[in-house]
Amino acid sequence: MTRVHDMGGRFGDGPVVPDAKGDPVFEKDWHARALAVTLASGALGKWNIDVSRHARERLSPKDYTRFSYYEKWISGLADLLVETGVLTLEDLKGEGGDAPHPLAHKAMTAEAVPSVLAKGGPADRPSNVAPAFVVGQEVRTTRPAANRFVDGGHTRLPAYAQGALGRVLLRHGAHVLPDSNAHGLGEAPEPLYAVVFPATELWADAESPDDEVVLDLWQSYLEPV
Amino acid sequence: MRRMPHDDHDHPHALLPPEPALRVKALETILTRKGLIDPAALDELIDTYENRIGPKNGARVVARAWTDPEFKAALLADATPVVADLGYYGRQGEHMVVVENTPEQHNMVVCTLCSCYPWPLLGIPPGWYKSDAYRARAVREPRKVLADFGVTLPKGTSVRVWDSTAEVRYLVLPMRPDGTEGLSEDELAELVTRDSMIGTGLAGGPS
Known part of the structure; x- marks a missing residue:
């Protein structure tokens, strides 16, 4: 299980209220x-x-x-x-x-x-983890979305995208793995990919069959299909 | 599997004053007295994001892409060095990807897990971008969210929502408005709204 911040797809939040032109950068x-x-x-x-x-x-x-x-x-x-x-x-x-x-x-x-x-603080690193996926390849996200090192720990796989079937869209090189780095377990860099999912794969009632959602996902979040 | 050492306990923050403005003030005072922060550095940080780094930067990039096909091709192929050449690099903009809107596909950016946003190009995100409603809904019902912004897409345009789950930051390259053929790069930049670069607006359109 993930935590309260993981709210993508949640129902009940009401309208988004845009700001007005000229509103200050900091409200207070x-x-x-x-x-x-x-x-x-x-x-x-x-x-x-x-x-x-x-x-x-x-x-x-x-x-x-x-x-x-x-x-x-x-x-x-x-x-x-x-x-x-x-x-x-x-x-x-x-x-x-x-x-x-x-x-x-x-x-x-x-x-x-x-x-x-x-x-700044760039997150790309040399890595000895070889890329396992190529652009265009079908992949499935792990399920459940959870940190595999620390119970209740940090992860960047949202629950709404767990166990979902997608396709590699971009390769971003190797990046620091947050699941490890958030807990003092080292940077553990590994390949990072932008993976595209059809909206119909993620939602019971997608707004349009042609819509898509893209997430940046680390290699260890993904399994070959 | 390790257990979380700091979970399910009373949190230290509860010892600070509950009212948020006082809570910030208390922490700033404690840290300043110990020499851990310098109030002059805080003023400098605030001035930077209030006055110097904001959506005007991104607008310049977009206007240049509209007028210079080579620049646009380089930007879409590998944005980070291209925008860095214009001086737009740094915190929360270390890994940039620019995604192009077309009549067939509209792009929109969200961070469902927190508030990731390309600071060097757009500055500090507006309140709505960080709101629960935007974070929760943008991935599931982007078209209804667009309607909250007064935007309706033409029939036949699909929506691709980018959820910023890593340190890669996304900027939308909006479509150039019709009838702007004679405009200069500076005039075009005026048409590029912040929201058009997040994907909740259209260039030259509302907000």
Whole structure:
């Protein structure tokens, strides 16, 4: 089983409400602050993008549902800071000391911001896992959609696409495997593919028989047909 | 199979103030006092995404593709180095793929698992892109979602929805609007809306 964040295909969410032309990038000042605190904390080097995604996903379903978007970010960040030993529970309660932190030398400076953003964090890696599939080949996704290393762990195969029959559309080279990287088990890079599925394969009542959904899927999510 | 060490416990975040603006402020204050973040760096990050990196970048790429067939061919073949040459590379845009709308096929991008989005070309995603409704519905009923944006596709156009499940980021190359033959690249860029590059709008069309 996956978690509450895995909502693709879910019923009952109501209309999508587009924004208006000229709406600000950040609806509220604290949204901007939450994004910036999260990005700046990443510079401390205590986690990777897969760990941080998983920190948001394992908020309790109750919290995940009631929190707004940036509340999830800030809450996931607080949990990570404690779990990685950067902050203590006393610190979060406002009862910790103000002594300089051993990681303070890693703090992102204003001058470093452009270069940090420009550098990014590419996920492609050399891999000794040979590609098993070619473009055009039929493949089936594993079922159930689940992390195979850690019970309840991070995975990027959505439940709506588990056990589905598709066709390889693009090869992306080898990328870091989130299922491993989110849990400190190494980057374990392996081939990544864009796989196309007919909407009729995924949904009981597809809007049109010609429509399709494409997902980026790692080789270990796929089986030959 | 390992067990999750931090599952099913009280979460540390519950120790912060419940009101979200105060929760952010509290965490920022704690981290600043310990020297772990620099408020000037936060201001710089916010200014970057409020004022410097946004959908104008993607619009320039699209307008160039509309006017320069060689550029367009290179963009569709391997977008990452092509947009990097224009200065559009970096966080959340390390692996770019551009997908072309045609009369036969309309493309639309979503991230059902979180909020993946091509930051160097489009900036920070709008609220609706990160909403449960968009994430839940875009893959199952894209045409009804398009209707929420006032978009109806012609009969005979199929929809291909791209769910960004990895670090590859997708940008839609919308169709060039009819009657724009005489326009310059800069004028064309004005017609390229953010939503047309996500696939929830059409270039020159609504929103």
